[in-house]
Amino acid sequence: MKRFGSFFRRYLLFHFLVLIFLPLLAIFMVAGVSPSEGSPGTLYEYRSMVVLIGLIFAVFICISWIFFYRLRRRLIRLQKAMAVPADGDRLPRPMSVRPTRLDEIGQLEASFNRMVLQLEDSRRRELEEESLRRRLIANLSHDLRTPLTVIRGHASRLAKEPLGPEGRDSLGAIDHTITRVGELMDDLLAYTLLTSGKYPYHPVPTDIVRLARASIASWYPAFEQAGFQIEVNLPMQTTFSWEVDPQWMTRVLDNLFQNILRHAGTGQYVGIAVNAELQGLTIADRGPGLDEPSDDRGAGIGLAITTHMLKEMKLQADFVSDETGTSVTICQAKN
Numbered sequence: 176m177k178r179f180g181s182f183f184r185r186y187l188l189f190h191f192l193v194l195i196f197l198p199l200l201a202i203f204m205v206a207g208v209s210p211s212e213g214s215p216g217t218l219y220e221y222r223s224m225v226v227l228i229g230l231i232f233a234v235f236i237c238i239s240w241i242f243f244y245r246l247r248r249r250l251i252r253l254q255k256a257m258a259v260p261a262d263g264d265r266l267p268r269p270m271s272v273r274p275t276r277l278d279e280i281g282q283l284e285a286s287f288n289r290m291v292l293q294l295e296d297s298r299r300r301e302l303e304e305e306s307l308r309r310r311l312i313a314n315l316s317h318d319l320r321t322p323l324t325v326i327r328g329h330a331s332r333l334a335k336e337p338l339g340p341e342g343r344d345s346l347g348a349i350d351h352t353i354t355r356v357g358e359l360m361d362d363l364l365a366y367t368l369l370t371s372g373k374y375p376y377h378p379v380p381t382d383i384v385r386l387a388r389a390s391i392a393s394w395y396p397a398f399e400q401a402g403f404q405i406e407v408n409l410p411m412q413t414t415f416s417w418e419v420d421p422q423w424m425t426r427v428l429d430n431l432f433q434n435i436l437r438h439a440g441t442g443q444y445v446g447i448a449v450n451a452e453l454q455g456l457t458i459a460d461r462g463p464g465l466d467e468p469s470d471d472r473g474a475g476i477g478l479a480i481t482t483h484m485l486k487e488m489k490l491q492a493d494f495v496s497d498e499t500g501t502s503v504t505i506c507q508a509k510n
Contacts, residue, residue: 189238249280257287266294309367319360327353358433362476365426369483376487380416381424384409384449387456390428391447397436398445408448415454417507419488427484428458430477431503435460442500455506465496 256270269288272281330349338346368374388409398405417424435445439462446459485492491508494501 246280253280253284253287256284266298267291309371312363312367315360315363320357323353323357359476362480366476366480366483369480369487376420376423378418378420378488381419381421382414383417383419383424383454383456384414386421386424387428387447387449390425390432394429394432394436398432401436401440402443403436404444406444406446406448408446410449413449413451415451417454417488417490419490423484423488427481427505430481431458434477435462438462439501444500450504453506455504457502457504459500459502461500464498465494465501 253270256267258267267287269291270284272284272288327350330346330353333342333346365374388407391405391407391409395405432445435458439445439460441463442461444459444461446457448457448459449455450457482492485505486508489508490505493504493506495503
């Protein structure tokens with residue numbers, strides 16, 4: 176194992192030797208010499224000794240200043256190397272370490288370099304695993320569509336055959352399951368594209384009230400067929416605009432309406448209202464609440480997509496949920 180020189184040990188040893196030998200030197204030089212004897216030679220020797228002792232102290236102070244200056248400079252260099260950007264996307268770069276300067280600070284620099292290399296290797300493996308996971312999800316979402324299409328085709332053929340009540344119920348359950356799996360695959364693919372930054376995003380000034388009217392109008396037949404009471408408070412004279420992607424915003428509203436239709440059917444109510452003063456959009460239901468279990472409850476991918484899209488559009492969703500229902504208010508994010 177290679178031995179290293181201690182930066183601090185050398186400095187402390189130097190100070191110890193100076194503190195020991197400087198008084199001894201002064202004692203030996205001053206011994207027997209008195210400036211009051213009146214001899215010019217003796218007075219000259221006395222002054223020479225004083226100057227020599229002062230010179231030694233000056234050299235001692237100068238060496239101490241050089242030591243602390245070099246120490247401070249190396250510590251500042253290490254501090255700058257350790258500085259990480261606030262966004263956290265980049266890692267610090269390894270430092271150049273001289274093999275001949277393996278003192279305490281040199282060891283600290285070498286340890287820092289090893290830590291940076293380990294972080295870079297961990298980041299690289301994490302990115303590779305993330306890329307593999309996204310490709311796997313995208314491929315599965317694409318490849319599973321073919322068997323689902325085949326199953327749906329056979330189910331449609333069976334629907335034309337004479338079946339009993341139980342057969343009709345089973346066929347309806349099959350069709351519902353196929354639809355649910357298809358929606359889940361769409362959500363998986365959309366979430367994969369969103370998290371990888373490949374989902375098209377084109378923000379433009381958008382009339383939110385008008386977009387909300389179009390969205391609830393497209394869901395009106397589904398809610399009406401399910402027996403929901405629909406309450407819409409979107410006055411024609413009320414309007415405000417956000418810098419958002421209309422397709423993303425429509426997807427957010429679709430996810431919220433779909434969750435109400437799927438999980439809040441017991442309340443038989445859906446409401447959408449606009450607050451022009453706060454520039455917010457509120458969607459409410461009278462279901463059992465978010466904490467209650469549901470037969471169709473999944474892994475929350477739709478909610479994750481909604482949250483991610485709102486964050487990218489600089490919006491926020493405030494959820495209020497209890498046993499009497501759930502309401503979500505979408506507004507611009509507070510800085």
